[in-house]
Amino acid sequence: MGAPSSTRRWTALVLGALALLTAGYGVVQAVTTRPESAPADTPLTVRALRSLPPLQEATEIKPTGNVREFTLTIERGKWELVKGTTVDAITVNGTVPGPTIRVTEGDTVRITVKNRLDEVTSIHWHGLHVPYDQDGVAPGNQLPIPPGGEYTYEFTANHAGTFMYHSHSLANEIEQIDRGLYGAFIIDPQNPRNEPRYDVDRTLMLSGWIVGMPDMDDAADMTMSYNYWTINGKSFPDTEPIRVKKGDRVRLRLINISNLAHPMHLHGHDFRIIAVDGHPLPQPQIVNTLDVEPGKTYEIDFIADNPGFWVFHCHELHHTMNGETAPGGLIQVIQYEGFQPVGLDQPAAPPAQGSTGAGVQPRSSDGMQNAPMPDMKGMDMGS
Ligand SMILES: [Cu+2]
Missing domain, CATH: 2.60.40.420 (Cupredoxins -  blue copper proteins)
Known part of the structure; x- marks a missing residue:
C-alpha cells in the first residue's frame, strides 16, 4: 500500500512546487510592475495633494488663562499702493492693512482702539463670537469712538481660523474701509497636532x-x-x-x-x-x-x-x-528658489520701503516663513 501513499506525496510535492512557482511569479510580476502602479507624485497627478489630511475642528476649547493685549492706533496717513502711486489712507499703527493680530484658541484678547481721526470710528471682529457690546457696530453694539477717544474690547478667541477686523462705524465705514481701515485676525488651534x-x-x-x-x-x-x-x-x-x-x-x-x-x-x-x-x-x-x-x-x-x-x-x-x-x-x-522667469529682467521687486512717510511694513528677511504683514503675535501678554 506504499505506492498510492508515495504517489499522493509526489502529487502533493508537485502541486506545492507549482504553487510556490506561481506565487514567485506573482511576486516577480508585482516587482516588475510596481513602477507603473506606484509612481512618485508629479505635476501630472494630484496624488500627494489628495492624500494630505484635512484640518480638524476642535471638539473642545478650554480657556488658556492667557491675556493677550494689543493697541491699534487709527490715523490718516499717506500709503504707497505701488511705486509712484500714493493715496490718502487711514492706517492702523502706520500700515495698511493694520497689523495682523494672532492669538491662540481660548486666549482672552484685550484690544485698545485709539481714534486719532477727526471723525468717529469703531472696530468689528469679523467672524468671531464675541459678547454683544464687543462686536463693534456703532451705534448698536456701542457708541461710536469719538475723535481722540479710545475703546477697549475684550473677548475670548473662540475658535481657530482666519478672520479679520475692520471699521464698522455706520457713519463712515465704507469710506474708512476703502481707505485701509482693516487687518487680519488669525487664531491658531490649541492642539496644533490637528x-x-x-x-x-x-x-x-x-x-x-x-x-x-x-x-x-x-x-x-x-x-x-x-x-x-x-x-x-x-x-x-x-x-x-x-x-x-x-x-x-x-x-x-x-x-x-x-x-x-x-x-x-x-x-x-x-x-x-x-x-x-x-x-x-x-x-x-x-x-x-x-x-x-x-x-x-x-x-x-x-x-x-x-x-x-x-x-x-x-x-x-x-x-x-x-x-x-x-x-x-x-x-x-x-x-x-533658484528659478528665473523668461523675458523678465527681474523677479517682482519688493516695494520700496519708507518712501511714503506713512509707515513702514516690516518684512521677513527670507520672505518664506512669515507673512509680510506686521504680526502682533510677539507683543507682551498680560498686564
Ligand atoms: Cu478681482
Missing part, C-alpha cells in the same frame, strides 16, 4: 482703492469706482512674492475686504480649499480657481511640486490693472 505641517503660511488680504477719481469723497459711488487693487496693501508688481522650495507645503489665507468678488486662479498647480470662514472642510475640494466673495475668508493649500515663477491672480482681469496699466493689481507671484 494641523498638517506647512512650510509656508501666508495671509493675502484683498482690497480695492479709488485713485484720482472726482467722486472720491462720495461714499455711495466709491464701491463702483475701484481702479486699483491690492494684496496686503500693495499692487503688482509691488506685491511681496511668495518664495518656495520644491516640495514645500504652502498654506494661504485669503481675506476679501473689498466689495467685489475675486476669482483667484493659480497657475501650474491645483490647490485644496481647506477652510471657509474659519471652519475646516472635512473633505477639502481640489480646484485651481476660487471665487473669493466680499467678506469671506478661505484657507487653501498646495504642494510646491512644479518649479517655476507662477502667478496666483484674480481672473476678473480688470482687477489686474493699476488704473489703465496692466499687469498690476491682484497678481501674487509664487517664486521657486
